[in-house]
Amino acid sequence: MADSESTNGPPPFEDAFSGEDVEQRIYGTIxxxxxxxxxxxxxxxxxxxxxxxxxxLDWFADLGxxxxxxxxxATYERNDAYFEWRRINQLAADHSVEELQVRVRELTTRITDYEAVYDAGTPAAVDAVAVAEGSDERTIDDVYSDLGDWETAREERERYERARQQRTGAEGEQASG
Structure with missing residues (x-):
């Protein structure tokens, strides 16, 4: 069998859900x-x-x-807020309050380091081209990579903090109940 005919590995992107049942194919398409x-x-x-x-689609709408x-x-679109909520719930379920706090601290340190390096409060406040042109050490690709990592760290910290607060609230309710 030729490599192109091999059944090993993922399906082509165009048919990523072709082997699944209809529900899964609709979900994947969404x-x-x-x-x-x-x-x-x-x-x-x-x-x-x-x-x-x-x-x-109506069932997926009922589920959010x-x-x-x-x-x-009628039209249908993916509800990004649902997937964000689900990710936060999963973090809260998978990690203890202490683990979540440690991760928030690690991400905060990374964010603070970027703020100091770029002398800015957010990645959006950085002129990547000007920084790269004014640096002997950083290329434009390095700067954009840092800015992407910085923004990712900010988003991830927000998720972990929300999961920590959720977990703290759940444990507080159990203690008082």
Whole structure:
């Protein structure tokens, strides 16, 4: 069998969910969709019956996974807030308060270091081109890499802090209950 015909490894991106059942293919399509899409558009991508697509899309809307926009026709889009909420809940479930606090401290140190290096409060306040042109040590790619890492650290710290607060609140409720 030629390498291109091999069944090992992930499927091609275009057919990433082709082996799954219809529910999984619709879910996967929603995850990949960046703009609101009609049930018909999703039906075409998933290759399923339109009634089946609507049934699952409405169910995903009830669960909060997608947002349904009424209109003619109705459109559906991924609900990023749902996935953020889910990530925070998972962090709170997987880590103790102490572990979450340690991670918040580590991320805060990393953020503070970037603030000092770039003499700015946020990555958006940094002129990457000017910094790179004024540096003998940093290329523009280095600066953009730092800015991306800095922004990621800020977002991750927010998630870990929210998980810590959630976990602290849950443990406080258990202690008083």
């Amino acid at each position: 995850l990949q969709t960046r703009e609101p899409a009609t049930a018909s558009a999703i039906t075409e991508r998933v290759d399923c019956d339109p009634k089946t697509a609507r049934k699952y 996974i997608v947002t349904r926009h009424d209109g003619h026709p």
